[in-house]
Amino acid sequence: xxxxxxxxxxxxxxxxxxxxxxxxxxxxxxxxxxxxxxxxxxxxxxxxxxxxxxxxxxxxxxxxxxxxxxxxxxxxxxxxxxxxxxxxxxxxxxxxxxxxxxxxxxxxxxxxxxxxxxxxxxxxxxxxxxxxxxxxxxxxxxxxxxxxxxxxxxxxxxxxxxxxxxxxxxxxxxxxxxxxxxxxxxxxxxxxxxxxxxxxxxxxxxxxxxxxxxxxxxxxxxxxxxxxxxxxxxxxxxxxxxxxxxxxxxxxxxxxxxxxxxxxxxxxxxxxxxxxxxxxxxxxxxxxxxxxxxxxxxxxxxxxxxxxxxxxxxxxxxxxxxxxxxxxxxxxxxxxxxxxxxxxxxxxxxxxxxxxxxxxxxxxxxxxxxxxxxxxxxxxx
Numbered sequence: 001x002x003x004x005x006x007x008x009x010x011x012x013x014x015x016x017x018x019x020x021x022x023x024x025x026x027x028x029x030x031x032x033x034x035x036x037x038x039x040x041x042x043x044x045x046x047x048x049x050x051x052x053x054x055x056x057x058x059x060x061x062x063x064x065x066x067x068x069x070x071x072x073x074x075x076x077x078x079x080x081x082x083x084x085x086x087x088x089x090x091x092x093x094x095x096x097x098x099x100x101x102x103x104x105x106x107x108x109x110x111x112x113x114x115x116x117x118x119x120x121x122x123x124x125x126x127x128x129x130x131x132x133x134x135x136x137x138x139x140x141x142x143x144x145x146x147x148x149x150x151x152x153x154x155x156x157x158x159x160x161x162x163x164x165x166x167x168x169x170x171x172x173x174x175x176x177x178x179x180x181x182x183x184x185x186x187x188x189x190x191x192x193x194x195x196x197x198x199x200x201x202x203x204x205x206x207x208x209x210x211x212x213x214x215x216x217x218x219x220x221x222x223x224x225x226x227x228x229x230x231x232x233x234x235x236x237x238x239x240x241x242x243x244x245x246x247x248x249x250x251x252x253x254x255x256x257x258x259x260x261x262x263x264x265x266x267x268x269x270x271x272x273x274x275x276x277x278x279x280x281x282x283x284x285x286x287x288x289x290x291x292x293x294x295x296x297x298x299x300x301x302x303x304x305x306x307x308x309x310x311x312x313x314x315x316x317x318x319x320x321x322x323x324x325x326x327x328x329x330x331x332x333x334x335x336x337x338x339x340x341x342x343x344x345x346x347x348x349x350x351x352x353x354x355x356x357x358x359x360x361x362x363x364x365x366x367x368x369x370x371x372x373x374x375x376x377x378x379x380x381x
Contacts, residue, residue, distance in 0.1 A: 034063040038070065045073055053077040054086075061093075068097040072104070079107065084114040095124075102131035106143060113146050122150045141172060148180055153189045158270075160184050161214075168214035175204075181214070182207030187237045202232060206241070213245050221245050236264055240271045251278045269295050273304045280312060288312050303333035311342055319350045330359075337366040 041056030057074035061067055075090035088111035094104040106128035112121035125143050134140060148163035161184050167177045179192055182203035188195070195203055209224035225242040232238060243257035258275040261268050272295035279288035292309035295302065307329035313322030326343040333339050344359035 034060060037063065041070070041073065045077060050077045050080045054081065066097065068094055071097065075107065079111065084111045087111045088115065100131055102128045102133035105131060106134055106139065109146070110142065118150055118153070121146065125150075141167070141170075145177065145180060148184070149191060152180070152184055153191060155189050157184055157187050164210075165214045168211055173211065178207035178211055179203055180207070181210040185210040185237065185241045186235070187240075202235065206238070210241065218245065218249065234264060237261070239264065240268065240274075243271065243274060247274065247278060251282055254278055267298050269299050269302060269305075273308065276305065276308045280308060285312050285316055289316070301332060303329040303336060303339060306332065307339055307342060310346065314346045314349065319346065322346060323350065335366060337363050340366070
């Protein structure tokens with residue numbers, strides 16, 4: 001996106017909203033000076049004279065403070081000049097005047113990201129998604145990238161990975177996304193500007209491996225991870241990432257990699273959880289139970305170990321204690337569909353038909369999109 005089309009997109013107010021704003025302003029006619037200033041501001045903006053446009057739009061909104069379009073163009077001019085604090089102030093005003101306008105919230109989030117007000121940026125980018133109205137592919141990609149980085153730097157790497165998968169599916173292989181993917185693979189809770197120079201090559205190579213995995217080019221990903229581990233055998237989180245890559249095709253080898261990760265970091269709960277699941281699927285129930293209990297001891301409020309332990313206990317003839325663990329998982333993560341499904345199956349197996357029906361209904365209500373939104377609300381960086 002370039003030229004005037006980019007500038008128009010920066011305004012962050014939909015055409016419908018602008019029309020509504022103008023019609024609302026008609027009863028109180030502004031003085032002639034406002035019309036002149038607004039016309040000059042529009043001309044300056046169209047000619048990409050952003051310094052002049054910002055000055056003129058600022059004067060225009062002084063004359064008519066409730067003019068959403070004027071605040072939007074002022075914000076766009078300031079954003080185009082990379083004056084993010086001033087742009088944020090103006091976009092914030094547009095969100096007050098047009099609170100249901102998704103693009104306004106999106107650009108406010110972009111400004112806050114640049115200003116490193118990351119909690120506010122996350123909140124407002126997510127709000128823009130909920131409101132909708134953003135169709136431009138470049139803007140959608142920018143939101144995805146920034147939300148991914150915000151998840152990762154908050155330690156929510158699984159949520160960050162979901163955002164980054166979008167780029168591989170869309171075929172948008174750019175260095176910044178490869179770098180972000182590498183940070184996600186290595187579970188480094190830092191922004192790109194914080195990566196130590198000595199780590200940059202490793203991050204980019206990990207990103208290439210993670211990118212292949214996101215593209216579902218599993219054999220390519222396996223080779224890249226094997227090469228990485230040959231060069232960096234003790235690097236934290238590499239064995240874990242390789243284990244995830246192997247999980248679909250070679251569960252025994254995947255568990256071996258996860259155990260290598262646990263040798264490096266004995267408190268790596270995600271590795272324990274993945275190994276617990278794989279052992280459960282392979283019928284290694286005793287080993288699965290031990291791993292689940294080990295993870296639960298480290299993170300007692302993590303729903304996943306409770307969920308898996310409950311499944312193991314039900315399968316090994318301990319339905320009451322198993323159901324208690326599954327109920328704990330639902331309590332800890334009521335918006336995760338799998339918790340309801342597994343509890344429903346356990347109820348069904350023990351003849352508790354009414355309870356099973358209730359949990360199956362809860363499971364069916366949770367779409368993948370709702371799960372993501374709810375997880376976002378619960379784990380806001």
